[in-house]
Amino acid sequence: MRLPIPAKAPPARTEQIILFRVSGQLFAISSASVQEVRSVDTLAGAAREIAQAGLRKVRHIVQRGEHSLYVVNGAMHFGLPPFAPALVFVLRRTRTALLVDGIEKMTTMTRLQALPQAFCNDERDWYRGVTAIDQTVVPVVKPEGFLTPDELFLLDSSLEPKDSRVEHNDSVGAPPSAFEGGSFRSPDTTDPASLPQ
Amino acid sequence: MSPQTDSESFVLLRLAERRFAVAAGDIAELVAPSRVFCFPHQTKEIEGVILRRGRIVPVCDVAARLIGKSLLSRRFYLIAQRRYANGTEWIALPVTGDCELIFAEMIPASEADLPHVSGWLSHAGDVIEVLNLNALTPGPTAANLLAPVAALHQEVLS
Numbered sequence: 001m002r003l004p005i006p007a008k009a010p011p012a013r014t015e016q017i018i019l020f021r022v023s024g025q026l027f028a029i030s031s032a033s034v035q036e037v038r039s040v041d042t043l044a045g046a047a048r049e050i051a052q053a054g055l056r057k058v059r060h061i062v063q064r065g066e067h068s069l070y071v072v073n074g075a076m077h078f079g080l081p082p083f084a085p086a087l088v089f090v091l092r093r094t095r096t097a098l099l100v101d102g103i104e105k106m107t108t109m110t111r112l113q114a115l116p117q118a119f120c121n122d123e124r125d126w127y128r129g130v131t132a133i134d135q136t137v138v139p140v141v142k143p144e145g146f147l148t149p150d151e152l153f154l155l156d157s158s159l160e161p162k163d164s165r166v167e168h169n170d171s172v173g174a175p176p177s178a179f180e181g182g183s184f185r186s187p188d189t190t191d192p193a194s195l196p197q
Numbered sequence: 198m199s200p201q202t203d204s205e206s207f208v209l210l211r212l213a214e215r216r217f218a219v220a221a222g223d224i225a226e227l228v229a230p231s232r233v234f235c236f237p238h239q240t241k242e243i244e245g246v247i248l249r250r251g252r253i254v255p256v257c258d259v260a261a262r263l264i265g266k267s268l269l270s271r272r273f274y275l276i277a278q279r280r281y282a283n284g285t286e287w288i289a290l291p292v293t294g295d296c297e298l299i300f301a302e303m304i305p306a307s308e309a310d311l312p313h314v315s316g317w318l319s320h321a322g323d324v325i326e327v328l329n330l331n332a333l334t335p336g337p338t339a340a341n342l343l344a345p346v347a348a349l350h351q352e353v354l355s
Binding site: 025026027078079080113116117118119120121122123126130132135136137138139 | 237238239242243248251281283288335
């Protein structure tokens with residue numbers, strides 16, 4: 001009698017993720033969502049300060065060809081204490097460059113659990129879900145969740161009427177700002193590692 | 198019909214000096230406290246999540262709402278099923294003492310009762326609130342319910 005050949009389980013599909021910290025808190029992001037990882041220093045020359053963004057978590061913009069990337073302070077986005085970020089993640093298919101403390105490690109996840117429905121506020125836009133890595137629960141961030149369409153509209157609007165702003169700008173004649181000088185540092189800080197809050 | 202037939206089963210839980218009841222059918226298990234993992238969120242009723250049988254279970258301290266103060270110590274987590282429009286999920290309720298399975302007849306809540314009270318029962322000389330977990334614990338708003346059902350289900354990458 002011929003025994004049936006046992007069906008082979010399909011190979012586990014995994015997703016490569018980057019574990020990173022913001023203000024000491026651990027998060028995960030799909031590595032496919034990260035287009036570039038740069039040190040804050042290398043971005044400094046390319047970043048301009050946004051004078052009146054109206055959004056505290058975004059203080060700088062980076063021009064990339066025709067596109068502009070908004071630099072999002074991860075700690076402010078998540079409501080965490082201020083920190084001195086060392087890295088910037090340029091997120092693919094978004095207009096977000098995310099300031100983070102640093103990378104913990106790269107690893108793979110085999111299972112992503114949807115965020116429990118008991119979580120019912122903004123976090124639903126922040127996270128794709130949660131995963132367990134090394135017996136620790138880590139939220140997996142949603143790259144497009146750092147800036148909502150309304151926030152992008154607000155930021156774009158703050159950049160648009162340049163001509164009219166020059167006429168009404170109180171800072172005309174004032175010393176060059178970080179926006180003009182291209183410095184990525186906050187004007188009132190002397191610590192190269194610190195970033196605009 | 199005998200009184201026994203009319204009885205339903207409930208789990209009595211203790212929060213400090215008070216006892217409350219939950220329909221036994223809504224209870225999954227009673228577990229010892231384990232590490233609570235916290236990450237940023239804006240649902241103030243949820244203090245974090247625990248890992249239980251491979252699931253990530255939110256911890257909801259209902260004491261503040263029921264007895265007016267948060268629990269300083271906890272003895273167990275009562276893992277209950279919370280119903281949503283798209284199904285049920287586990288939620289962990291910290292409790293301060295042993296839980297007890299009882300059979301009793303529930304008097305349904307009246308309009309005057311708070312939304313989290315689904316009824317009342319009498320047990321050992323006490324009148325005990327039967328909790329409506331759907332009203333007591335946080336859940337999606339009507340807007341969130343419009344999200345695709347698939348997005349709310351567990352995504353397994355294998």
